[in-house]
Amino acid sequence: MSVPEPVPAIEVRDVWRRFPQRRTSLRGGRPAPVDALAGVSLTVPRGGRFGIVGESGSGKSTLLRILAGLDRPTSGTVLFDGSPTGSPTGDAARGPVGRVQMVFQDPMGSLDPRMRIDAVVAEPLLAQGRRDVAEPVAAALAAVGLDADAGRRYPHQFSGGQRQRISLARAIVGDPAVLLADEAVSALDVTVRASVLALLDRLVTERGLTLVFVSHDLSVVRRVCQEVMVLRSGEVVEHGPTDRVWADPQHPYTRELLAAVPTLARSLELARDRADRQARAGSRADTRVDTRADIDHQQEERE
Numbered sequence: 250m251s252v253p254e255p256v257p258a259i260e261v262r263d264v265w266r267r268f269p270q271r272r273t274s275l276r277g278g279r280p281a282p283v284d285a286l287a288g289v290s291l292t293v294p295r296g297g298r299f300g301i302v303g304e305s306g307s308g309k310s311t312l313l314r315i316l317a318g319l320d321r322p323t324s325g326t327v328l329f330d331g332s333p334t335g336s337p338t339g340d341a342a343r344g345p346v347g348r349v350q351m352v353f354q355d356p357m358g359s360l361d362p363r364m365r366i367d368a369v370v371a372e373p374l375l376a377q378g379r380r381d382v383a384e385p386v387a388a389a390l391a392a393v394g395l396d397a398d399a400g401r402r403y404p405h406q407f408s409g410g411q412r413q414r415i416s417l418a419r420a421i422v423g424d425p426a427v428l429l430a431d432e433a434v435s436a437l438d439v440t441v442r443a444s445v446l447a448l449l450d451r452l453v454t455e456r457g458l459t460l461v462f463v464s465h466d467l468s469v470v471r472r473v474c475q476e477v478m479v480l481r482s483g484e485v486v487e488h489g490p491t492d493r494v495w496a497d498p499q500h501p502y503t504r505e506l507l508a509a510v511p512t513l514a515r516s517l518e519l520a521r522d523r524a525d526r527q528a529r530a531g532s533r534a535d536t537r538v539d540t541r542a543d544i545d546h547q548q549e550e551r552e
Protein backbone atom coordinates (compact mmCIF):
# COMPACT_ATOMS: atom_id res chain seq x y z
CA MET A 250 0.00 0.00 0.00
CA SER A 251 1.50 3.36 -0.98
CA VAL A 252 1.82 6.08 1.68
CA PRO A 253 0.06 9.30 0.64
CA GLU A 254 2.29 12.37 0.17
CA PRO A 255 1.97 14.76 3.14
CA VAL A 256 -0.02 17.90 2.32
CA PRO A 257 2.39 20.84 1.93
CA ALA A 258 1.97 23.84 4.24
CA ILE A 259 2.00 26.22 1.27
CA GLU A 260 1.35 25.59 -2.39
CA VAL A 261 1.37 28.35 -5.00
CA ARG A 262 0.20 27.29 -8.45
CA ASP A 263 0.81 29.44 -11.52
CA VAL A 264 0.14 32.73 -9.75
CA TRP A 265 -0.06 35.95 -11.77
CA ARG A 266 -0.52 39.44 -10.36
CA ARG A 267 -1.10 42.24 -12.83
CA PHE A 268 -1.07 45.90 -11.78
CA PRO A 269 -2.23 48.78 -13.95
CA GLN A 270 0.81 50.94 -14.79
CA ARG A 271 1.02 53.81 -12.34
CA ARG A 272 2.50 56.41 -14.70
CA THR A 273 2.13 57.08 -18.43
CA SER A 274 5.35 56.72 -20.35
CA LEU A 275 7.19 59.86 -21.47
CA ARG A 276 6.42 59.02 -25.10
CA GLY A 277 2.73 59.01 -24.34
CA GLY A 278 0.51 56.18 -25.51
CA ARG A 279 -1.44 53.78 -23.37
CA PRO A 280 0.35 52.74 -20.18
CA ALA A 281 1.06 49.00 -20.19
CA PRO A 282 0.09 46.96 -17.16
CA VAL A 283 2.86 45.41 -15.06
CA ASP A 284 2.97 41.69 -14.34
CA ALA A 285 4.50 41.81 -10.86
CA LEU A 286 4.18 38.00 -10.83
CA ALA A 287 4.12 35.99 -14.04
CA GLY A 288 3.26 32.34 -13.46
CA VAL A 289 4.98 31.67 -10.13
CA SER A 290 4.65 28.21 -8.56
CA LEU A 291 6.24 26.90 -5.39
CA THR A 292 5.69 24.32 -2.66
CA VAL A 293 6.82 24.56 0.96
CA PRO A 294 6.46 21.47 3.14
CA ARG A 295 5.38 21.85 6.75
CA GLY A 296 8.38 23.09 8.75
CA GLY A 297 10.23 23.96 5.53
CA ARG A 298 12.27 27.13 5.10
CA PHE A 299 11.87 28.75 1.70
CA GLY A 300 13.82 31.79 0.49
CA ILE A 301 12.85 34.22 -2.26
CA VAL A 302 15.59 36.44 -3.69
CA GLY A 303 15.63 39.07 -6.42
CA GLU A 304 16.38 42.71 -7.01
CA SER A 305 14.06 45.55 -6.16
CA GLY A 306 10.91 45.29 -8.28
CA SER A 307 11.26 41.54 -8.95
CA GLY A 308 7.93 40.76 -7.26
CA LYS A 309 9.09 39.45 -3.86
CA SER A 310 6.83 41.65 -1.73
CA THR A 311 3.87 41.10 -4.02
CA LEU A 312 4.23 37.34 -3.57
CA LEU A 313 4.57 37.65 0.19
CA ARG A 314 1.53 39.95 0.41
CA ILE A 315 -0.50 37.35 -1.48
CA LEU A 316 0.70 34.62 0.89
CA ALA A 317 -0.28 36.83 3.84
CA GLY A 318 -3.78 37.29 2.40
CA LEU A 319 -3.18 41.05 2.03
CA ASP A 320 -3.55 40.89 -1.75
CA ARG A 321 -5.08 38.50 -4.26
CA PRO A 322 -3.61 36.96 -7.38
CA THR A 323 -5.04 38.02 -10.75
CA SER A 324 -5.02 34.31 -11.58
CA GLY A 325 -3.67 31.14 -10.06
CA THR A 326 -4.13 29.40 -6.75
CA VAL A 327 -2.67 29.61 -3.26
CA LEU A 328 -3.26 26.66 -0.95
CA PHE A 329 -2.56 26.56 2.79
CA ASP A 330 -2.57 23.02 4.17
CA GLY A 331 -4.30 22.02 0.95
CA SER A 332 -7.16 24.55 1.23
CA PRO A 333 -7.56 27.37 -1.27
CA THR A 334 -7.27 30.94 -0.10
CA GLY A 335 -7.32 34.28 -1.86
CA SER A 336 -8.25 32.78 -5.24
CA PRO A 337 -9.24 35.34 -7.89
CA THR A 338 -12.92 34.74 -7.35
CA GLY A 339 -12.62 33.72 -3.75
CA ASP A 340 -12.98 35.72 -0.60
CA ALA A 341 -9.67 37.29 0.43
CA ALA A 342 -11.10 37.84 3.91
CA ARG A 343 -11.05 34.07 4.32
CA GLY A 344 -7.28 34.34 3.97
CA PRO A 345 -4.84 32.64 6.28
CA VAL A 346 -5.28 35.21 9.08
CA GLY A 347 -3.98 33.88 12.40
CA ARG A 348 -2.16 30.90 10.94
CA VAL A 349 0.23 33.24 9.14
CA GLN A 350 2.23 36.10 10.62
CA MET A 351 4.48 38.56 8.88
CA VAL A 352 7.66 40.41 9.89
CA PHE A 353 8.57 43.51 7.89
CA GLN A 354 11.83 45.27 7.12
CA ASP A 355 11.15 48.45 9.04
CA PRO A 356 9.95 47.84 12.61
CA MET A 357 9.44 51.58 13.12
CA GLY A 358 6.98 51.54 10.24
CA SER A 359 5.12 48.49 11.55
CA LEU A 360 5.16 49.29 15.30
CA ASP A 361 2.76 52.05 16.33
CA PRO A 362 4.96 54.62 18.19
CA ARG A 363 2.09 55.54 20.54
CA MET A 364 1.49 51.97 21.69
CA ARG A 365 3.29 50.34 24.61
CA ILE A 366 5.21 47.20 23.68
CA ASP A 367 2.89 44.91 25.65
CA ALA A 368 -0.08 46.26 23.63
CA VAL A 369 1.86 45.91 20.36
CA VAL A 370 2.75 42.28 21.07
CA ALA A 371 -0.80 41.51 22.24
CA GLU A 372 -2.37 42.62 18.93
CA PRO A 373 -2.56 39.19 17.21
CA LEU A 374 -4.09 37.65 20.36
CA LEU A 375 -6.73 40.38 20.59
CA ALA A 376 -7.46 39.88 16.88
CA GLN A 377 -8.12 36.20 17.69
CA GLY A 378 -10.58 37.30 20.38
CA ARG A 379 -8.29 36.35 23.29
CA ARG A 380 -8.51 38.44 26.47
CA ASP A 381 -5.98 36.62 28.71
CA VAL A 382 -2.98 38.21 27.02
CA ALA A 383 -0.54 39.16 29.84
CA GLU A 384 1.03 35.73 30.24
CA PRO A 385 1.53 34.90 26.55
CA VAL A 386 2.88 38.42 25.90
CA ALA A 387 5.47 38.03 28.69
CA ALA A 388 6.37 34.57 27.34
CA ALA A 389 6.79 35.93 23.78
CA LEU A 390 9.02 38.78 25.03
CA ALA A 391 11.11 36.27 26.98
CA ALA A 392 11.37 34.02 23.90
CA VAL A 393 12.99 36.86 21.94
CA GLY A 394 15.37 37.73 24.80
CA LEU A 395 13.55 40.79 26.23
CA ASP A 396 12.54 41.04 29.87
CA ALA A 397 8.96 41.66 31.00
CA ASP A 398 9.86 45.32 31.76
CA ALA A 399 10.17 45.91 28.02
CA GLY A 400 6.38 45.64 27.83
CA ARG A 401 5.97 48.93 29.68
CA ARG A 402 8.12 50.89 27.22
CA TYR A 403 7.53 52.38 23.76
CA PRO A 404 9.14 51.49 20.39
CA HIS A 405 11.44 54.56 20.26
CA GLN A 406 13.08 53.41 23.52
CA PHE A 407 14.64 50.41 21.77
CA SER A 408 17.48 49.91 19.29
CA GLY A 409 16.77 48.70 15.73
CA GLY A 410 17.67 45.10 16.60
CA GLN A 411 15.50 45.13 19.71
CA ARG A 412 12.59 46.55 17.71
CA GLN A 413 12.95 43.65 15.29
CA ARG A 414 12.90 41.29 18.30
CA ILE A 415 9.63 42.95 19.34
CA SER A 416 8.26 42.35 15.80
CA LEU A 417 9.24 38.70 16.18
CA ALA A 418 7.55 38.51 19.59
CA ARG A 419 4.36 39.87 18.03
CA ALA A 420 4.67 37.40 15.15
CA ILE A 421 4.97 34.31 17.40
CA VAL A 422 2.67 35.27 20.28
CA GLY A 423 -0.44 33.77 18.64
CA ASP A 424 1.32 30.48 17.86
CA PRO A 425 1.19 30.75 14.04
CA ALA A 426 2.06 27.90 11.69
CA VAL A 427 3.72 30.08 9.05
CA LEU A 428 6.09 33.02 9.36
CA LEU A 429 6.60 35.36 6.41
CA ALA A 430 9.66 37.62 6.65
CA ASP A 431 10.02 40.51 4.19
CA GLU A 432 13.62 41.80 4.23
CA ALA A 433 13.37 41.32 8.00
CA VAL A 434 17.07 41.95 8.69
CA SER A 435 18.00 44.19 5.76
CA ALA A 436 17.81 47.45 7.73
CA LEU A 437 20.08 46.17 10.52
CA ASP A 438 23.83 46.53 10.68
CA VAL A 439 25.93 43.42 10.29
CA THR A 440 26.41 42.26 13.89
CA VAL A 441 22.82 42.94 14.90
CA ARG A 442 21.66 41.25 11.69
CA ALA A 443 23.56 38.07 12.64
CA SER A 444 21.96 38.10 16.08
CA VAL A 445 18.39 38.60 14.79
CA LEU A 446 18.95 35.89 12.15
CA ALA A 447 20.16 33.49 14.86
CA LEU A 448 17.04 34.28 16.91
CA LEU A 449 14.76 33.77 13.90
CA ASP A 450 16.49 30.48 13.16
CA ARG A 451 15.99 29.30 16.75
CA LEU A 452 12.33 30.35 16.93
CA VAL A 453 11.53 28.60 13.63
CA THR A 454 13.24 25.40 14.79
CA GLU A 455 11.82 25.34 18.31
CA ARG A 456 8.26 26.06 17.18
CA GLY A 457 8.31 23.95 14.01
CA LEU A 458 7.30 26.98 11.93
CA THR A 459 7.12 27.04 8.17
CA LEU A 460 9.21 30.01 7.00
CA VAL A 461 9.10 32.06 3.81
CA PHE A 462 11.99 34.51 3.89
CA VAL A 463 12.37 37.29 1.32
CA SER A 464 15.66 39.10 0.79
CA HIS A 465 17.65 40.73 -1.98
CA ASP A 466 20.73 39.06 -0.44
CA LEU A 467 21.36 35.36 -1.11
CA SER A 468 24.06 35.23 1.59
CA VAL A 469 21.39 36.04 4.19
CA VAL A 470 18.85 33.58 2.74
CA ARG A 471 21.55 30.92 2.84
CA ARG A 472 21.78 31.25 6.62
CA VAL A 473 18.15 30.30 7.24
CA CYS A 474 16.63 28.56 4.19
CA GLN A 475 17.05 25.09 2.69
CA GLU A 476 15.47 26.06 -0.61
CA VAL A 477 15.52 29.25 -2.64
CA MET A 478 13.73 30.73 -5.63
CA VAL A 479 15.25 33.52 -7.69
CA LEU A 480 12.74 36.00 -9.11
CA ARG A 481 13.33 38.49 -11.90
CA SER A 482 10.56 40.74 -13.21
CA GLY A 483 7.95 38.43 -11.71
CA GLU A 484 9.37 35.26 -13.27
CA VAL A 485 11.20 32.40 -11.60
CA VAL A 486 14.66 32.17 -13.18
CA GLU A 487 16.12 29.59 -10.82
CA HIS A 488 14.90 27.36 -8.01
CA GLY A 489 16.63 24.72 -5.92
CA PRO A 490 18.48 23.82 -2.72
CA THR A 491 20.07 27.02 -1.37
CA ASP A 492 23.55 25.49 -1.05
CA ARG A 493 23.45 24.35 -4.69
CA VAL A 494 22.23 27.73 -5.96
CA TRP A 495 24.91 29.46 -3.84
CA ALA A 496 27.75 27.18 -4.97
CA ASP A 497 26.70 26.58 -8.56
CA PRO A 498 24.22 29.19 -9.86
CA GLN A 499 22.77 28.12 -13.20
CA HIS A 500 21.20 31.36 -14.43
CA PRO A 501 23.25 34.45 -15.44
CA TYR A 502 20.90 36.62 -13.35
CA THR A 503 21.64 34.53 -10.23
CA ARG A 504 25.36 34.86 -10.96
CA GLU A 505 24.89 38.65 -11.17
CA LEU A 506 23.08 38.67 -7.83
CA LEU A 507 25.88 36.63 -6.29
CA ALA A 508 28.55 38.93 -7.69
CA ALA A 509 27.16 41.63 -5.39
CA VAL A 510 27.39 39.39 -2.33
CA PRO A 511 31.00 38.57 -1.33
CA THR A 512 31.64 41.68 0.77
CA LEU A 513 28.41 41.24 2.69
CA ALA A 514 28.95 37.52 3.20
CA ARG A 515 32.48 38.07 4.39
CA SER A 516 31.50 40.78 6.87
CA LEU A 517 28.77 38.49 8.25
CA GLU A 518 31.30 35.69 8.71
CA LEU A 519 33.67 38.11 10.44
CA ALA A 520 30.91 39.25 12.79
CA ARG A 521 30.12 35.65 13.68
CA ASP A 522 33.79 34.84 14.31
CA ARG A 523 34.03 37.90 16.56
CA ALA A 524 30.93 36.78 18.49
CA ASP A 525 32.42 33.28 18.88
CA ARG A 526 35.67 34.72 20.23
CA GLN A 527 33.77 36.87 22.70
CA ALA A 528 31.64 33.89 23.73
CA ARG A 529 34.81 31.89 24.45
CA ALA A 530 36.35 34.80 26.39
CA GLY A 531 33.13 35.23 28.39
CA SER A 532 32.60 31.56 29.24
CA ARG A 533 33.67 31.82 32.87
CA ALA A 534 31.91 29.52 35.34
CA ASP A 535 29.73 32.34 36.67
CA THR A 536 28.67 33.53 33.17
CA ARG A 537 25.62 32.13 31.41
CA VAL A 538 26.83 33.33 28.01
CA ASP A 539 27.02 30.34 25.71
CA THR A 540 25.71 31.22 22.28
CA ARG A 541 26.52 33.70 19.54
CA ALA A 542 22.98 35.02 19.83
CA ASP A 543 23.46 35.81 23.52
CA ILE A 544 26.71 37.62 22.80
CA ASP A 545 25.21 39.55 19.90
CA HIS A 546 22.19 40.46 21.96
CA GLN A 547 24.41 41.86 24.71
CA GLN A 548 26.30 43.92 22.14
CA GLU A 549 23.00 45.17 20.85
CA GLU A 550 21.90 46.21 24.35
CA ARG A 551 25.16 48.13 24.81
CA GLU A 552 24.48 50.15 21.61
Ligand SMILES: Nc1ncnc2c1ncn2[C@@H]1O[C@H](COP(=O)(O)OP(=O)(O)OP(=O)(O)O)[C@@H](O)[C@H]1O
Binds near residue numbers: 268285307308309312
Ligand atom coordinates in the same frame (compact mmCIF):
# COMPACT_ATOMS: atom_id res chain seq x y z
N1 LIG B 1 0.16 48.51 -5.84
C1 LIG B 1 0.88 48.52 -6.96
N2 LIG B 1 0.46 49.20 -8.05
C2 LIG B 1 1.17 49.19 -9.20
N3 LIG B 1 2.34 48.53 -9.36
C3 LIG B 1 2.80 47.83 -8.30
C4 LIG B 1 2.10 47.80 -7.05
N4 LIG B 1 2.82 47.00 -6.19
C5 LIG B 1 3.91 46.59 -6.86
N5 LIG B 1 3.89 47.08 -8.13
C6 LIG B 1 4.90 46.82 -9.17
O1 LIG B 1 5.11 45.41 -9.21
C7 LIG B 1 6.50 45.12 -9.41
C8 LIG B 1 6.99 44.23 -8.28
O2 LIG B 1 6.99 44.99 -7.05
P1 LIG B 1 7.39 44.35 -5.63
O3 LIG B 1 7.24 45.42 -4.63
O4 LIG B 1 6.64 43.09 -5.44
O5 LIG B 1 8.92 44.01 -5.85
P2 LIG B 1 10.04 43.67 -4.77
O6 LIG B 1 10.90 42.64 -5.40
O7 LIG B 1 9.42 43.36 -3.48
O8 LIG B 1 10.83 45.04 -4.68
P3 LIG B 1 11.31 45.82 -3.35
O9 LIG B 1 12.41 44.98 -2.78
O10 LIG B 1 11.80 47.13 -3.90
O11 LIG B 1 10.11 45.95 -2.48
C9 LIG B 1 7.19 46.47 -9.51
O12 LIG B 1 7.31 46.79 -10.89
C10 LIG B 1 6.25 47.41 -8.81
O13 LIG B 1 6.37 48.73 -9.32
